[in-house]
Amino acid sequence: MSRKPYLDAQSHAIVTNAVAEAELTTSGEIVTVLAERSDGYTDIALVWCSLAAFLALTFCVTFPDLLLDTYAGFHNGWNTDWSAREVFAMAAGAAIFWFLILWLIQLSDTVKFALIPGKVKTLRVHDRAVAHFKVGAERRTHGRTGIMIYLSMREHRAEIVADEPIAELVDAEVWGEAMADMLVEIKQGRIAEGMAAGVRDVGKVLSEHFPRAEDDQNELPDRLIEV
Numbered sequence: 001m002s003r004k005p006y007l008d009a010q011s012h013a014i015v016t017n018a019v020a021e022a023e024l025t026t027s028g029e030i031v032t033v034l035a036e037r038s039d040g041y042t043d044i045a046l047v048w049c050s051l052a053a054f055l056a057l058t059f060c061v062t063f064p065d066l067l068l069d070t071y072a073g074f075h076n077g078w079n080t081d082w083s084a085r086e087v088f089a090m091a092a093g094a095a096i097f098w099f100l101i102l103w104l105i106q107l108s109d110t111v112k113f114a115l116i117p118g119k120v121k122t123l124r125v126h127d128r129a130v131a132h133f134k135v136g137a138e139r140r141t142h143g144r145t146g147i148m149i150y151l152s153m154r155e156h157r158a159e160i161v162a163d164e165p166i167a168e169l170v171d172a173e174v175w176g177e178a179m180a181d182m183l184v185e186i187k188q189g190r191i192a193e194g195m196a197a198g199v200r201d202v203g204k205v206l207s208e209h210f211p212r213a214e215d216d217q218n219e220l221p222d223r224l225i226e227v
Contacts, residue, residue: 005226006034006153011192015224018196022203027210028145028166029220030202031136032195035227037154038128044116045106052102053095060091113154121155128152129159132227136220145210146220149198151186158182160202169209178202195224 007015019030064087106112113121129150136148147162160175178201185194 006036007192007224007226012224014192015195015199016222018199019222019224022199022206023212023222025212026145026203026206027212028147028203028206030199030206030222031133031146031148031220032199032224033129033132033136033148033150033227034191034195034224035128035132035150035152038121038152038157039124041112041116041120041124044120045103045112048106048115049099049102053099056094056098057091060094109154122157125150125152125155125157126159129161133161136225145206147202147206149182149195149202151182151191151195153191158186158198160198166206166209170205174205175202178205192224 015032019032022030106115129148129152132150133146133148144163144165147160147166150159150161152158158179160179162170162175178198181201182194182198185191185197
């Protein structure tokens with residue numbers, strides 16, 4: 001089943017119009033992408049599950065009597081002479097049990113994303129933004145003046161990725177100001193308005209370094225892309 005878009009047609013128009021207006025004064029081409037998430041983070045979920053299984057095994061080794069007494073409770077409390085195979089089976093069962101518990105818990109996106117380290121989210125969002133840029137904007141304009149504003153909703157992170165000629169002229173701190181203006185609106189739930197604010201800031205910077213030529217043509221779509 002397809003995911004319901006974050007923005008309706010009116011909100012899409014806000015971003016699209018902001019891009020079209022910003023590009024009136026620059027030869028730069030602004031692409032906007034809104035992603036539901038930047039990664040599935042299955043590997044991180046497996047790490048937590050494996051850690052839970054490891055801790056369960058460690059607990060069994062550290063407190064073996066407690067483990068055996070617990071299992072004896074399932075035998076009406078009678079003492080039992082456990083074989084080595086049965087002891088190993090108990091430990092393995094405990095590890096598998098907690099592995100599955102952690103896996104089931106992380107089926108909830110709320111829990112899953114809460115357990116993902118912030119640095120991992122930042123790296124994954126950056127990597128996905130660069131990947132989208134390489135496919136949709138990099139070197140696809142005559143003067144290599146493409147720039148992408150990428151927003152990833154689940155991770156609460158945004159990226160601005162630019163073609164090399166832009167990156168050489170504009171310091172990263174300048175894009176940080178555009179990001180700050182964008183996130184002020186987004187944090188208040190105004191996603192389209194936030195992206196439009198980022199677009200306007202980016203457009204002002206581009207117009208200073210890459211003013212629009214008389215024969216300039218629109219080479220990349222102005223519309224907001226949801227993925």
